[in-house]
Amino acid sequence: MENTLITGLYVSVISMAVTFIALGILIGVMYALLAIFPDKSKQVAGESDESVAMIEEPEVDEKANQELAVAMAVGMALLEHQGAFDAKDPNLGKLLE
Amino acid sequence: MENTLITGLYVSVISMAVTFIALGILIGVMYALLAIFPDKSKQVAGESDESVAMIEEPEVDEKANQELAVAMAVGMALLEHQGAFDAKDPNLGKLLE
Amino acid sequence: MENTLITGLYVSVISMAVTFIALGILIGVMYALLAIFPDKSKQVAGESDESVAMIEEPEVDEKANQELAVAMAVGMALLEHQGAFDAKDPNLGKLLE
Amino acid sequence: MNIDSLLSLFAAPLALTWQKAVMIAIGLVLIYLAIAKDYEPVLLLPIGFGAILANLPLTGITESHGFLGVLFEAGVANELFPLLIFIGIGAMTDFGPLMENPQLALLGAAGQFGIYSTFMLVLLLDKLPFISFSLAEAASIGIIGAIDGPTAIYVGNKLAPHMLGAIAVAAYSYMSLVPIIQPPVMRALTSDTERRVRMPYSQREISKTARVVFPIVVIIVVSLLSPQASPLIATLMLGNLMREAGVVDRLRFAAEGEIANVTTLFLGLAIGGTMKGEEFLQVETLIVMALGLLAFILDTFGGVMFGKLMYRLSGGKVNPLIGAAGISAFPMAARIVQRLGQEYDYDNFLLMHAMGANTAGQLGSVIAGGVFLTIMLGIV
Amino acid sequence: MNIDSLLSLFAAPLALTWQKAVMIAIGLVLIYLAIAKDYEPVLLLPIGFGAILANLPLTGITESHGFLGVLFEAGVANELFPLLIFIGIGAMTDFGPLMENPQLALLGAAGQFGIYSTFMLVLLLDKLPFISFSLAEAASIGIIGAIDGPTAIYVGNKLAPHMLGAIAVAAYSYMSLVPIIQPPVMRALTSDTERRVRMPYSQREISKTARVVFPIVVIIVVSLLSPQASPLIATLMLGNLMREAGVVDRLRFAAEGEIANVTTLFLGLAIGGTMKGEEFLQVETLIVMALGLLAFILDTFGGVMFGKLMYRLSGGKVNPLIGAAGISAFPMAARIVQRLGQEYDYDNFLLMHAMGANTAGQLGSVIAGGVFLTIMLGIV
Amino acid sequence: MNIDSLLSLFAAPLALTWQKAVMIAIGLVLIYLAIAKDYEPVLLLPIGFGAILANLPLTGITESHGFLGVLFEAGVANELFPLLIFIGIGAMTDFGPLMENPQLALLGAAGQFGIYSTFMLVLLLDKLPFISFSLAEAASIGIIGAIDGPTAIYVGNKLAPHMLGAIAVAAYSYMSLVPIIQPPVMRALTSDTERRVRMPYSQREISKTARVVFPIVVIIVVSLLSPQASPLIATLMLGNLMREAGVVDRLRFAAEGEIANVTTLFLGLAIGGTMKGEEFLQVETLIVMALGLLAFILDTFGGVMFGKLMYRLSGGKVNPLIGAAGISAFPMAARIVQRLGQEYDYDNFLLMHAMGANTAGQLGSVIAGGVFLTIMLGIV
Numbered sequence A, B, C: 001m002e003n004t005l006i007t008g009l010y011v012s013v014i015s016m017a018v019t020f021i022a023l024g025i026l027i028g029v030m031y032a033l034l035a036i037f038p039d040k041s042k043q044v045a046g047e048s049d050e051s052v053a054m055i056e057e058p059e060v061d062e063k064a065n066q067e068l069a070v071a072m073a074v075g076m077a078l079l080e081h082q083g084a085f086d087a088k089d090p091n092l093g094k095l096l097e
Numbered sequence D, E, F: 001m002n003i004d005s006l007l008s009l010f011a012a013p014l015a016l017t018w019q020k021a022v023m024i025a026i027g028l029v030l031i032y033l034a035i036a037k038d039y040e041p042v043l044l045l046p047i048g049f050g051a052i053l054a055n056l057p058l059t060g061i062t063e064s065h066g067f068l069g070v071l072f073e074a075g076v077a078n079e080l081f082p083l084l085i086f087i088g089i090g091a092m093t094d095f096g097p098l099m100e101n102p103q104l105a106l107l108g109a110a111g112q113f114g115i116y117s118t119f120m121l122v123l124l125l126d127k128l129p130f131i132s133f134s135l136a137e138a139a140s141i142g143i144i145g146a147i148d149g150p151t152a153i154y155v156g157n158k159l160a161p162h163m164l165g166a167i168a169v170a171a172y173s174y175m176s177l178v179p180i181i182q183p184p185v186m187r188a189l190t191s192d193t194e195r196r197v198r199m200p201y202s203q204r205e206i207s208k209t210a211r212v213v214f215p216i217v218v219i220i221v222v223s224l225l226s227p228q229a230s231p232l233i234a235t236l237m238l239g240n241l242m243r244e245a246g247v248v249d250r251l252r253f254a255a256e257g258e259i260a261n262v263t264t265l266f267l268g269l270a271i272g273g274t275m276k277g278e279e280f281l282q283v284e285t286l287i288v289m290a291l292g293l294l295a296f297i298l299d300t301f302g303g304v305m306f307g308k309l310m311y312r313l314s315g316g317k318v319n320p321l322i323g324a325a326g327i328s329a330f331p332m333a334a335r336i337v338q339r340l341g342q343e344y345d346y347d348n349f350l351l352m353h354a355m356g357a358n359t360a361g362q363l364g365s366v367i368a369g370g371v372f373l374t375i376m377l378g379i380v
């Protein structure tokens, strides 16, 4: 009668233990990976804008690019319409970045 | 014992022959197509920017277009930032809407 | 012999009737929906360009957006090329091509 | 052995019967219409292509493990593809213009007149000697009058799968001919006064809630009235619900985009693959094509005549031309109405009303198809 | 005959049992929650929609050749859909924050406490009269505590396929309630001092090689420890490998995009299609829903208590709140930790650490689910 | 019971035979080559990944209801995936350069020399003691010389499905090695004078009609000559027709995009899944790999030698180097020709002619594969 309870407890304890062991092993794996493959590309910050752009570009996905393009084009059109060009607003550059 | 070798040689020779025949026929097909459907749109080069753009547009695939848009928008934004525009044409805004 | 004709007529009449009934019910449904869920966002027209743009944006689908961006960017590039901007940077046109 | 297998190289040309050759020619014509005439190219090109492949001898391409056979089993035999396409169509459809003028919904019922009248005509033809159509076949031909590809394929596949190719070709070919088929019928049935009726644009705005609730209610009502219509109306309205919900745009764009595109290509190829010369080239197919054309005309007749009835009942406030948009054939039929109206009165803008009737026609096609199928399956 | 088939038009409304009606109402509620409350809409909308369709009478839509039946066979019965979704999830997951603080991985084990405690609770309930759950059913309910939809569906389908609908609904509904369920538990278990602990941001950069090797090693380790977890962890890590590899971006974007979107839609519809009134509306379902909620609470309890243990052992350097992110529910749980932390100390930025615990929770959920399944399949 | 099921936790490591371990290592090498060396990563990464999964013990992932088993049945067993990929390849191929110089087509036939010579070599090896290959196996190894992944997989699966993994790995691995394999062969076979031949650029413009008609005629001609080639050539040319038609761009982009990407991922995984240690690690596999490499060399030999023949016959107007592009391996082989030509004469632009030979090689590979298959199926 109590059989399923005991089986259940047994299953629970083993499962929990194995899960902790597995994640414990993964901790070891991660430390090992960090030790074996240290990051060599200690990036010297602020070297040049282009280099940063080139490095980061693969991270930006296509959609983001498209949205950016839409945003920029729309933004420029609106600004243009409002006569904001002929750059009287010195913040325009920042705004568009 | 030698049977598979002979069969194999037979298969090889026939296959190679048929492949050459097939591509030979395709040569005939291509010459026939060039003769039957000559290119009428003998393009007069450098007539106007618009016509070239129109003709070539179908060739450009979507992604290229998007990248172009991104490139253009970013380029313009950067130029803008540098104060290069200074829009004198008041219709520009409307045109872009 | 005439059996299929009679059956057919019977099927036709019933089908047509049910179709009219169904669409009749949908008319009732639509009037009910309009009554139960009236539009509260009675839009004050012409308030500002931005608000209109924001409201309409969800309707414009992605591709249209991209095409718009392409169109805008290309349009601007062409205008630029034609000297409409009065480019102070003589390389600008080339740059955008 | 050697001579035998050498001969096997000529086996294919020798197996090219005149029926296969004719079907290859038909496939070429369909591709020509698709490319040169822009007749529903996304469907007629794959259908024509599939027809060519199905009739090249000895390729095994339409067998159960062949390329077209696999596509057929994957999505035509079980009607999955037309339903998936419907999700995409629903996602692209705006029922706003219909909800602004609910009474236009009746035009969507009237525009299905061609289904029943064509069905009856086939049953009459069956009485002629040498011509024989079963009740199910007659119904499958009639359903071309739904003027809606996925509905015609769905119903046709349930009732007379052997006629699927002819039905699909008729449905999609004539769809492209709507701008040629409809105007003469519309002119013949209406008076100059009727065609000049202007219809004011309803200023009613539809709330988002109403737009969201509408597709769900439509599914429940239609499914209870006609259970066989449920998969069709449910997929159409699922797409529309995803459109109006606003919170599942990545599903909506997947439905409109990749699901619709991939499925359209596969559906076209697989249907073309059913068009085998020996079965397709029969008098019956010619009759299907002829009656399919008639169904389009009779649909337009039904729509415009009901438009005239509404013109009378409304005291001249409804322009009967918009009835022609009730056949569905979205959005072509609506544009034809707009153009014909402007021909007689340049400042007459019927487009929004025609769009309402047109989306009603989409609903009407699905409902009529489903009801027809429900009753037929009860009888056959 | 005529009267019979006329009556057939009313067959559907007559076959609408109260159970079906209630299920349609439940489907409407799920859609309402999806749209109006933004509760995991990409899943709850299709699930609710599928539930409505499955309970409209006589449509045949869930039968083996019906629309939902075809989708079910194509990707739920064989667990293909949850695995494909995992490829997309892996492609969107950044294990960087976890690799910067590897010891956070233990929180991902602790955050699965709800699985076992809920499982035991069900076995206790089974001892009550009138309530009966098999060991496999108890395990399926417990697995809701993985707080990970694909894992719950994968394990549930293997152990108790008849409960799949209830499990999926519980998993996804409560997932949306995480911002409501977790904070009270987190506040109750922690002291003010504990909640204010600041954790410095590790400046460690992870090399690309380490990032690429990590998913592969995880697969091998986990598969050897728990073979039944292999498909789950392998698909999750395949997505991550494609992300970090950098050379297969078109596969990666396909996994994140079309594969994930199309599969999510189909999975939701097919699971909704399993929720048939006659089977779903039982006391057992209510218990599943109630215990599922409890599993979420017990998971949070496990995570935070283990966080407190780490706080002690580290001499106060670990903020116990981040334990709450160990339950998975990515990335919501991590954001809740950040928000709650800031409530007590505005300048406290726990987000990166919480993200580490959160991705550990994702790993922990999959591993725990797989281990649980491996042991259960050895017993049942 | 308890001890048994505790032991079951160690069942997987205990079941890890040396064959499985070696295969996992091979999978890791393939992934390394894909990521670090950029060797056809979109295929070698999934293949390597599938190989690892297939050799982790007790996961059941390659069984008929396992993840890789389901993918295999869905698209490899019925050859659907390679055909779908061909639609995408066709949509990306421009036959313009070939149509401008039709006679280049013969180089596409000559570039298949490796198929037959390798096939004969295998039959010779079969005469050695301890080595045994059937005619069908020999043909499957020869087909690696098509240097075209989908063709090799399609033909290999029909003739010797148990060798599919080795064939696919050879085909795709060596494809990436083309820049290393070809140049020495090209240099050894040509004289300095031959390598410096300049070929004028044809100013011929190809009309849109000719571009549209070409793929259709190719299908009909090739299918009649070799029915077994029909599915391959038909899918390749369907993609090209959609490209040139201009009216079905949404189908074309679906073919190039989602269809190609999703299918490539699934195909790679499923093929990797066939590489089970116990079957794969045999002397035969080593022979397949060695002969596959030889097939690439012999293909280049065939192409360049025929190029030399054309050089003679044309009175020195044809640069024999472009023959190397006739092996297919699009577009790598064409770029190698251009680079090598420029090495000897910086102002020599052979690229367009090489591209023509290269697309001819694509056609030649498919045709040769299909013809070979047609004749073999008639004999076996």
Ligand code: NA
Pocket: D111, D112, D145, D146, D147, D148, D326, D327, D328, D329, D361, D362, D364, D365
């Ligand atoms: Na219609």
Ligand code: NA
Pocket: E111, E112, E145, E146, E147, E148, E326, E327, E328, E329, E361, E362, E364, E365
């Ligand atoms: Na979890």
Ligand code: NA
Pocket: F111, F112, F145, F146, F147, F148, F326, F327, F328, F329, F361, F362, F364, F365
């Ligand atoms: Na080749």
